[in-house]
Amino acid sequence: MTGRLLVRGMLVGLIAGLLAFGFAKVFGEPQVDNAIAFEESQAHHHSHGDAAAAPEEEELVSRDVQSTFGLLTGVVVYSMSLGGIFALVFAYSLGRIGKVGPRGLSALLALAAFVAVFVVPGLVYPPNPPSVGDPNTIGQRTKLFFLMVLVSLAAAVIAINAGRKFIARSGLWNGAIKGVAAYLVIVSVAAYLFPTINEVPEGFSAVLLWKFRTAALGIQLVLWTSLGLIFGVVAERLLLPVSRLSKA
Template identity: 55%
Template sequence: MIRDLLIRGLITGVVAGLLSFGFAKTFGEPPVELAIAFEEQQAHAGHSHHDDHAHGTTTAEAAEAEPELVSRDVQAGLGLITGVVVYSAALGGIFALVFAFAYGRLGALRARATAATLALFGFVTITLVPFLKYPPNPPAVGNPETLDLRTILFFGVIALSIAAAALSVSLFRRWQARRGSWNAAQIAIATFVGLNAAALFMLPSFNDVPAAFSASLLWDFRIATFGVQAVLWATFGLLFGALAERLLEAKRPSRMTLQRG
């Protein structure tokens, strides 16, 4: 049974990757192209200014760029779709394994509801919470000297968010029998929000956006990136839930049977 769910998770991941690629290509690439144009313009202006005052070389010589290892067309086409599909397929396999563990342990939730709950859990903990503190930046935004630190902190926020979610679920299960599902859910949600709010408040912030960079362009890029993740997780919740339901709901196997499969 686990193998069957894993196959469905991989299939869902590939479909989610293709849909995410389509969204990214439609809504994410235009801001990226404009950001790259801004970066090239700033680099050209910087080289021209430096050469005119220091070396006396021509503008054409200053504008000459090193050859690209991978062309922009490949990056935006084959490279993008390959990266997105491989990532989403791997995530789909992980999602299927988590589903196999959670199915039957979330009360009376059936397969579709379980998948939707897990997808919402993943979207909030892995996408929404980190986005609130360290939203993605397009080309021309970000200080290379702080890249390593920002990367570490980004994944640190994800780890803290998952830990806060695990603690909240534990509290919900503990308080459910004493206070009822509604009160237990309020306690769990308050715990999750409070822990994440405290963590995000204490972590350092970075303001690496150039003054001349368009605020609307930055907003468009970040919303497009957020939308790609929303498409990804929505596909997991809806498509995997439908596939898993067809596999599991016919005979409604017990949790023990699922674990042995």
């Protein structure tokens, strides 16, 4: 059964990735183009009148490829991987989180993953356009972001396990609040201890930065919403005959 859920999770991830790609193409790529235009104007301003200015490096991959086939490939590979992992987590969680059906469990897991994987780490290290920032800090910023993702996921696991114990002692409502509070405490401490990196240059449009980050949020929202809702339907159709047979 787990293998069948895994295959379906990857297929649903493919569908979710195509939807996310469509959103990224329409709402995200224009903001990236605007950010690149800003970078080029700044470079032209600084090099204006400098005869010794170094020639521009030739792009290994053209912008047209990056914004079409490259973007599609990256989003689909990412979403299919997430779909497979999501299916495995779903299979493990089935029957362990109260009396929740496949659709409800899928939606809850997608919401929790969206918050733990993107929202919370994104509040600590919000996404910036690829062309914006100091190239020397990209590696450090990437490592810190993924480290924050790991901390957020670990905090979510701890909070869920603690929340189950709290619910058994204090009831559903109070136990759930205590579990959420435990998660918030852990990620807040981590966010306070992690170093701050401010790589947005002075003069960069605040409106453009806001639009880019909103588009990044929208891409993840489309991805996780599609994954949670579609996989819930698929999993229910797969598991419903099994549950009927077990009752017969």
